[in-house]
Amino acid sequence: xxxxxxxxxxxxxxxxxxxxxxxxxxxxxxxxxxxxxxxxxxxxxxxxxxxxxxxxxxxxxxxxxxxxxxxxxxxxxxxxxxxxxxxxxxxxxxxxxxxxxxxxxxxxxxxxxxxxxxxxxxxxxxxxxxxxxxxxx
Amino acid sequence: xxxxxxxxxxxxxxxxxxxxxxxxxxxxxxxxxxxxxxxxxxxxxxxxxxxxxxxxxxxxxxxxxxxxxxxxxxxxxxxxxxxxxxxxxxxxxxxxxxxxxxxxxxxxxxxxxxxxxxxxxxxxxxxxxxxxxxxxx
DNA sequence: CTTGTAGCTCTAGTCACTAGAGGAATTATC
DNA sequence: GATAATTCCTCTAGTGACTAGAGCTACAAG
Numbered sequence: 201x202x203x204x205x206x207x208x209x210x211x212x213x214x215x216x217x218x219x220x221x222x223x224x225x226x227x228x229x230x231x232x233x234x235x236x237x238x239x240x241x242x243x244x245x246x247x248x249x250x251x252x253x254x255x256x257x258x259x260x261x262x263x264x265x266x267x268x269x270x271x272x273x274x275x276x277x278x279x280x281x282x283x284x285x286x287x288x289x290x291x292x293x294x295x296x297x298x299x300x301x302x303x304x305x306x307x308x309x310x311x312x313x314x315x316x317x318x319x320x321x322x323x324x325x326x327x328x329x330x331x332x333x334x335x336x337x
Numbered sequence: 338x339x340x341x342x343x344x345x346x347x348x349x350x351x352x353x354x355x356x357x358x359x360x361x362x363x364x365x366x367x368x369x370x371x372x373x374x375x376x377x378x379x380x381x382x383x384x385x386x387x388x389x390x391x392x393x394x395x396x397x398x399x400x401x402x403x404x405x406x407x408x409x410x411x412x413x414x415x416x417x418x419x420x421x422x423x424x425x426x427x428x429x430x431x432x433x434x435x436x437x438x439x440x441x442x443x444x445x446x447x448x449x450x451x452x453x454x455x456x457x458x459x460x461x462x463x464x465x466x467x468x469x470x471x472x473x474x
Numbered sequence: 475c476t477t478g479t480a481g482c483t484c485t486a487g488t489c490a491c492t493a494g495a496g497g498a499a500t501t502a503t504c
Numbered sequence: 505g506a507t508a509a510t511t512c513c514t515c516t517a518g519t520g521a522c523t524a525g526a527g528c529t530a531c532a533a534g
Contacts, residue, residue: 203531205480215481220522235530237481246465253464258439261521271461278458282450285460289443292436299433302395306426313419321415323422324408327390328383340500342511352512357491372499374512398490481530488523499512504505 202240204230211248218248224261226251226268259288339377341367348385355385361398363388363405396425 208215221227227247230238247268254264263284270281313322345352358364364384367375384405391401400421407418450459 203480214523216524217522219482224521233481233530235481237530250464255521257442257464258436267461267464270455271465274454274456276455278450278452278455278460281455281458281460282447282452285443285447289440289447292440292443296433296436296440299395299429299436303426303429303433305394306422306429310419310422310426313415315415315419317411318407318413318415318418319411321418323415323418324404327387327394327404328408340511351492353493354491356513361490370499370512372512374499392490475534477532477534479530479532482528483526485526486524488521489519491519493516493518495514495516497513499510501508501510503508 202245204238204240207240207245207248210245211252213248213252221248221251224265226261226264257288258292259284263288339382341375341377344377344382344385347382348389350385350389358385358388361402363398363401394425395429396421400425 202210204215204218207213208218213221218227222229227244230240230244233239250268250271251264254267259267266284267281270276270278309323309326312326314320318324339347341352341355344350345355350358355364359366364381367377367381370376387405387408388401391404396404403421404418407413407415446460446463449463451457455461
């Protein structure tokens, strides 16, 4: 039987976050000690590690809820789980594309600035005048 | 003299967002009509376009506040403005790196899944068992 | 038995908006 | 000039995934 602090140390998920996940329905409400403190078992450890892992991959809570639900029906086809992952992958790729555009624009603006006064500062001027930009954003 | 709606149409910034920017101190409190409605001038249009542009580049509100303050001292050196942009560029690059790692991990997980049952689903298994991952995350 | 740590609940704060309620002002139409 | 439609006002609360803090209780060590 683990306390919430033990669970936290073993999974790297902070104590308030564990309580938050319980509230969000990602983990079942834990059993309690006589003094009303949460007590966990190995099962909960695994569940929380799963959640942690999915969060690290950037999945949001509704997606994780879905994956947990799916994982409890081992006999179903896994197309749905694959779809959740694939959709997330698309979203990640889109974000990368957007950020790359920003990266290039920022590089360009910065490299154009000669570093003298604000009056001539290309950073400020580029922000003031969209016409100095390349591409749309 | 423009109404808030006119300003919104011309800059692409939504009406409530304009009011929000006023509240955040990014734009000065506008003059009011007799009936207490905001009235704007060309100056405000330019300021708002500047803000919009900076937000599109991903700068946060405190950074924009700083840039606005700087832009009002044309005689100062522009090192500070450049630094804000350069710091933001670093942050953008870090995000890209993190997302690329996620992208690869997701690709790997998805490609390993044979698409049959949840029981064997690599997506679910990879989440359950960190040992199946490459790299740290 | 006391002290210190860890636990409990509940509320509010983060960021940059967005949505909605309930009411007043302005503009367009008749 | 009356009415209707649209826009505007303020204020509050909600978003996601936590995080911080207040005020209190439980438990372990010495």
